[in-house]
Amino acid sequence: MKKIVLFGDSLAAGYYEGASTNMLDEITIKELTGMGFPGYQIVNLGVPGETSAEGLNRVDQAVAENPDFVAIMLGSNDSLNQSATPEEYAKTMKQIIGKFPAEKVIILSPSYVDEQVCADGNNQRQQEYVAALKEAAGEMGVNMIDLYHHMTVYPVPTEFLGSDGLHPSEEGYDFIGALIARDIKNKLLG
Numbered sequence: 001m002k003k004i005v006l007f008g009d010s011l012a013a014g015y016y017e018g019a020s021t022n023m024l025d026e027i028t029i030k031e032l033t034g035m036g037f038p039g040y041q042i043v044n045l046g047v048p049g050e051t052s053a054e055g056l057n058r059v060d061q062a063v064a065e066n067p068d069f070v071a072i073m074l075g076s077n078d079s080l081n082q083s084a085t086p087e088e089y090a091k092t093m094k095q096i097i098g099k100f101p102a103e104k105v106i107i108l109s110p111s112y113v114d115e116q117v118c119a120d121g122n123n124q125r126q127q128e129y130v131a132a133l134k135e136a137a138g139e140m141g142v143n144m145i146d147l148y149h150h151m152t153v154y155p156v157p158t159e160f161l162g163s164d165g166l167h168p169s170e171e172g173y174d175f176i177g178a179l180i181a182r183d184i185k186n187k188l189l190g
Contacts, residue, residue: 004028004184005043007062008055008073011111011176013046015167020048023170027177028071035185043067051077052084052092059096069187070100071180075110076166079129080120086132093133097140106183107137108176111147112157117165123148145179 006012006024014021025042032040043065047054052074062070074093078084084092097105109130113121130148137144151157151172158165160172168176 002040002068003043003065004040004180005045005062005065005067005070006073007045007059007070008108009046009050009075009077010048010167011046011076011108012071012073013044013048014173015046015048016170016173017162017167020046023173024177024180027174028180031178031181032184035181037181037185037188040068046073049077050074051081052089052096053078056092056096059099063099067100067104069104069106069184071106071108072096073108075129075133076113076126079110079122079125080113080118080166082125086128089129090132090136094136094140097137097142102141103187105140105142106180107133107142107144108180109133109144109146109148111168112151112160114158114161114165117161117163121165143183145183147176147179150175150179 014024016023025044029040045062055074078089110126115121134144151160160175162169
């Protein structure tokens with residue numbers, strides 16, 4: 001069986017309405033199977049509240065899984081609590097990305113937040129972290145899924161968010177799982 005590691009913060013952990021779930025795991029597998037790519041298992045290494053620096057401290061756990069693909073979701077906590085500047089965040093993410101062969105890596109950017117609900121949310125700051133990650137991903141030769149962009153081209157991006165204005169709703173996880181599966185499909189088809 002082939003293996004996908006979901007590595008990162010609460011988004012990777014499938015955090016929904018106050019608890020970690022297997023929602024993102026199940027949706028990603030369902031989407032891949034529906035696209036004609038069955039036989040994958042998910043190893044979820046998401047830790048709610050984690051920053052990129054904390055992710056770097058435990059990335060060897062993900063490397064040890066020897067995944068076929070790794071989806072890395074870090075940055076929202078860096079932005080929300082300003083634990084790192086966008087430049088420091090990008091530098092840390094390059095170190096994390098460098099632990100894996102580029103062809104196995106899927107990077108997901110910080111997402112849109114509902115500033116009316118999420119007290120620490122600041123979309124201008126989120127976009128600064130997204131831009132820093134995009135540059136880092138380009139330098140490392142890996143694809144980045146720009147969640148912020150994908151959410152905000154939709155007429156009502158808050159539909160992708162749960163009641164806290166930060167974590168995905170069920171529709172949000174459906175969307176993220178489909179984006180991860182599509183990226184894997186594109187890698188497999190070359």
